[in-house]
Amino acid sequence: xxxxxxxxxxxxKIHDDKIKPKSFWYFFIKDFSLWGAVVLSIIFTSLSLAPxxxxxxxxxxxxxxxxxxxxxxFYIHIIPYPFILFAIFFIxxxxxxxxxTKNGYKFEGKKVFAVSAIISLIFAILLNxxxxxKLLDDNFHDPVFDSYKSxxxxxxxxxxxxxxxxxxxxxxxxxxxxxxxxQKDIEYVIDFDNETPGMELIEVGESVRVVATxxxxxxxxxxxxxxxxxxxxxxxxxxxDSLKYVSRMKKQMKDECKQVIEMGRANFLKQKNI
Amino acid sequence: MSDEELVSASxxxxxxxxxxxxxxEDKFGRFxxxxxxxxxxxxxxxxxxxxxxxxxxxxxxxxxxxxxxxxYRIAHNETISWYRKKSIRPQIxxxxxxxxxxxxxxxxxxxxxxxxxxxxxxxxxEKVKLALDKLDxxxxxxxxxxxxxxxxxxxxxxxxxxxxxTVSTLIYRAKKELKKYLTNI
Numbered sequence: 001x002x003x004x005x006x007x008x009x010x011x012x013k014i015h016d017d018k019i020k021p022k023s024f025w026y027f028f029i030k031d032f033s034l035w036g037a038v039v040l041s042i043i044f045t046s047l048s049l050a051p052x053x054x055x056x057x058x059x060x061x062x063x064x065x066x067x068x069x070x071x072x073x074f075y076i077h078i079i080p081y082p083f084i085l086f087a088i089f090f091i092x093x094x095x096x097x098x099x100x101t102k103n104g105y106k107f108e109g110k111k112v113f114a115v116s117a118i119i120s121l122i123f124a125i126l127l128n129x130x131x132x133x134k135l136l137d138d139n140f141h142d143p144v145f146d147s148y149k150s151x152x153x154x155x156x157x158x159x160x161x162x163x164x165x166x167x168x169x170x171x172x173x174x175x176x177x178x179x180x181x182x183q184k185d186i187e188y189v190i191d192f193d194n195e196t197p198g199m200e201l202i203e204v205g206e207s208v209r210v211v212a213t214x215x216x217x218x219x220x221x222x223x224x225x226x227x228x229x230x231x232x233x234x235x236x237x238x239x240x241d242s243l244k245y246v247s248r249m250k251k252q253m254k255d256e257c258k259q260v261i262e263m264g265r266a267n268f269l270k271q272k273n274i
Numbered sequence: 275m276s277d278e279e280l281v282s283a284s285x286x287x288x289x290x291x292x293x294x295x296x297x298x299e300d301k302f303g304r305f306x307x308x309x310x311x312x313x314x315x316x317x318x319x320x321x322x323x324x325x326x327x328x329x330x331x332x333x334x335x336x337x338x339x340x341x342x343x344x345x346y347r348i349a350h351n352e353t354i355s356w357y358r359k360k361s362i363r364p365q366i367x368x369x370x371x372x373x374x375x376x377x378x379x380x381x382x383x384x385x386x387x388x389x390x391x392x393x394x395x396x397x398x399x400e401k402v403k404l405a406l407d408k409l410d411x412x413x414x415x416x417x418x419x420x421x422x423x424x425x426x427x428x429x430x431x432x433x434x435x436x437x438x439x440t441v442s443t444l445i446y447r448a449k450k451e452l453k454k455y456l457t458n459i
Contacts, residue, residue, distance in 0.1 A: 108440065
């Protein structure tokens with residue numbers, strides 16, 4: 001190859017075609033945009049993970065056997081597919097944007113993926129402590145299938161069932177042995193005593209869930225009172241976790257309540273028929 | 275002047291870029307020819323494209339890299355684009371002495387079972403080109419960079435834009451594949 005020829009040919013072409021190096025800012029903005037995409041994707045991954053954490057924190061495992069549906073059906077329906085898909089999508093965007101940055105190729109894809117996932121998870125936990133998970137879950141509408149149910153909706157379906165001994169609502173009018181639970185326009189008077197697990201939650205304005213028995217005189221007697229919200233939001237009852245709490249409290253319960261908690265819906269209905 | 279200083283100077287005055295062309299014309303020329311049997315005219319056209327691309331992207335040059343690694347990266351990418359445009363599969367193209375260098379280098383960087391030793395020298399020379407041509411592009415590229423261009427792992431990583439860990443894995447797998455093809459030919 002003739003060196004003088006190629007060198008002068010290239011310089012001549014640069015001169016004739018008025019070729020100029022692309023500006024420094026072009027590359028700076030390109031790299032900056034890619035890092036921006038990484039940061040944004042991590043934020044969106046965190047926002048997608050926050051409702052997932054919120055939902056799994058509120059699984060109510062202790063009460064699955066009391067629901068109207070089979071546990072398998074319950075778990076299939078409770079999985080927040082849209083948020084899981086969003087999280088996967090955004091984390092992949094973060095991983096590939098990172099790889100496209102100037103020095104991104106030096107990091108292994110698996111490590112980039114893991115680091116993005118860990119950062120997103122930490123942010124998601126932080127966001128969830130500010131009730132962002134709940135907010136997103138409450139306000140999310142599935143634009144494609146319109147089949148997404150928020151935790152609030154599912155909880156209302158499962159707990160606004162006086163016929164099955166499950167109540168949900170806001171506490172008001174407290175007396176020494178009963179309180180009124182409001183659910184929209186309906187009010188239930190629920191009896192309790194000092195031994196009722198969760199009685200510390202009975203405060204005016206508090207949202208609670210209640211499992212109760214009904215006797216022949218239609219008196220509603222609370223077996224257990226549970227907080228409406230997840231423990232991390234509900235600072236006052238941080239230590240109350242449905243599963244652990246229920247199994248701990250079962251020991252203190254009246255026999256009929258134990259039966260309701262242990263035997264589940266079938267037994268409850270049987271008991272009710274009696 | 276170092277390559278890196280020439281890059282800075284080229285941004286102010288294009289005549290310095292001519293010096294970079296002079297320094298790398300032969301290296302890049304050999305590199306692209308090794309990857310394919312190109313005619314003199316095609317090689318010259320491709321080299322011109324490579325140097326113009328380098329000139330256009332001078333401001334993207336990362337001063338933490340060697341200029342040669344960055345330049346090889348552009349040469350590698352441009353060569354691939356060139357093949358894609360022409361819709362042809364590149365074929366390995368060695369000079370006789372290069373074949374011998376390749377065999378010696380791979381021998382020095384011995385595999386755990388020194389498979390290269392098992393072949394007679396003449397037999398090996400005949401087989402190695404055929405075997406390399408059968409290899410997947412990614413394996414072929416990495417073997418050329420390692421045993422013909424004699425690049426270090428870090429440089430190969432910078433040229434192919436892959437992590438160093440992946441470079442080691444690819445070299446290991448490429449040698450394994452090469453062994454398989456050499457044995458089967």
